[in-house]
Amino acid sequence: MDKFTTLTGIAAPMPLVNIDTDMIIPKQFLKTIKRSGLGVNLFDEMRYNLDGTEIEGFVLNQPAYRKAEIIVAGDNFGCGSSREHAPWALLDFGIRCVISTSFADIFYNNCFKNGILPIVMPQEVVDVLMADAKKGANARQTVDLVAQTVTTSDGQSFGFEVDGHRKHCLINGLDDIGLTLEKASAIDSFEKKNAVLHPWA
């Protein structure tokens, strides 16, 4: 997993609420056995016509946002399925950070496993960031995970909260499985104890 410390990039405004995982990556693209290559199909049905041509009005098709690295989104981003293809597609497109008032739990969790930082901000802050993002390509926002701040193109800075463990893993690009396997003896003793207490489990 790539480390995440600071990021300065173009932020794409997506004010729609309840952007779900079927919008982020429709099911026909889940038939892959790889993690990569999904970026071209990110937001596929919002982004392309049936004949494959681009839908001009869609934000990521606009010249200013084609290289966006941040999305500022409406409430409840990532609701729906557990498909990790959603963060894989975002990452493959080049998105490293999504900012919203709220995220669906599983999507939120999946982001951290893939080096994407989801940031929860109150509505009034999201409103400011959304307005800033709408200024276009010159409006580059800066996300500093170490300092836990987001700064707009005109220098307004806002703090955000993030779980300490997740921050640590993201900053250092750590693999969860490796960390957990360091606790193998605790898992062993849990299993021994459980075999007596709940032998059917």
Place this chain on the structure above:
Amino acid sequence: MTARTLYDKIWDDHVVHQAEDGTCLLYIDRHLVHEVTSPQAFEGLRMTGRKVRAPEKTIAVPDHNVPTTLDRANAATMTEDSRIQVQALDQNAKDFGIHYYPVSDVRQGIVHIVGPEQGWTLPGMTVVCGDSHTATHGAFGSLAHGIGTSEVEHVLATQTLIQRKGLNFKVEITGSLRPGVTAKDITMAVIGETGTAGGTGYVIEYCGQAIRELSMEGRMTVCNMAIEGGARAGLIAPDEKTFAYCMGRPHAPKGAAWEAAVTYWKTLFTDEGAHFDKVVTIKGEDIAPLVTWGTSPEDVLPITAVVPSPSDFTGGKVEAVQRALDYMGLVPGQKLSDIKIDTVFIGSCTNGRIEDLRAAAAILKGKKKKDGIRAMVVPGSGLVRAQAEEEGLAQIFIDAGFEWRLAGCSMCLAMNPDQLAPGERCAATSNRNFEGRQGRGGRTHLLSPGMAAAAAITGHLTDVRELMAETV
């Protein structure tokens, strides 16, 4: 000792390690696996030389991609990429030595129907699967939720998950349901009340008389859609109905082990005075047969209502409702019961169990679907299908003009050939009405199996109670 909720108790019994910041390593009792969200996880194990830590607790079944037509043994019924995913699961199950129900096995079906049916899911367990509808298993009083593929790999390798505890959310449904109102209406009513983000960060415990009165099948329907309310997991305390359902299942304990298990399971309830961070109470008798009109499960109204207007909403929802109405081809003020449909889909992990098929067949018995309607029943498992045939339900569906399919996820998410065409409108017993969910441009109305059957007969969304009156 402090009073604890059911969620607290199951959680406490599975903590392997707790870090100072509260992050826990939680032991996982059952790991269910399907073909879509697992190939990258198995590949990860291969690349790092890791094994599946507890293959005896890992159960795999292909369901999302598999065709449900009778000719599916013919490999040509699957697209190449679907076939590769199913073959990858065949191979991974073999290589890593996990339990497996291949497409050819009569026990194959939707992973959330197979797990309980085979007795893998039991009260008090932690159950995970790379699928958000894992919440279904909460009906047994097990802590069950969906995980992403990275976590699938984590569970395969360590039989644990890194978790922080969620908050407790009590949803009480008091009194009894009225005739024609089902578990599906309960779960949709809750989402209508709390919104699709209302459960975010919480684990829901469903309780109250109306929940107690539900069968295990109905309870699974309720818990299944906890995720549509934003909650990762929904729980129902186990009781005699739960024990009766589990007893004798192939992987349920037997003899003395069964007795010991039941003794433990009887401790799995929320203590008097335990703290809930959020409480919602709905009167069972206030719930009407419901249907969705928009593209979010929270866009739900009684069948007797009319299509709302964007001006009925505030904030970001105004734009979302306008977009939903445009997508769904509906106008504000239109009666929901006037909406004509093209297709009826009965099935999915929400409503693909025997009781769902019985409810639909009760409405369809001796009747025919309206001409021109495409209607299909996709049983949730091969065993549900066999039972429905034995009970004569299959013949009722066939006589009514429905296609009688083999088991799979089918048109719930349309990863197999069962899809809607652009603009095609479907009355579906599944769980998500998102844009494009059942096929690009497809329009989905979620409802109960009885309501789906009623719509098939009339050709438009219909109050099932009108057809029930006819049969009396």
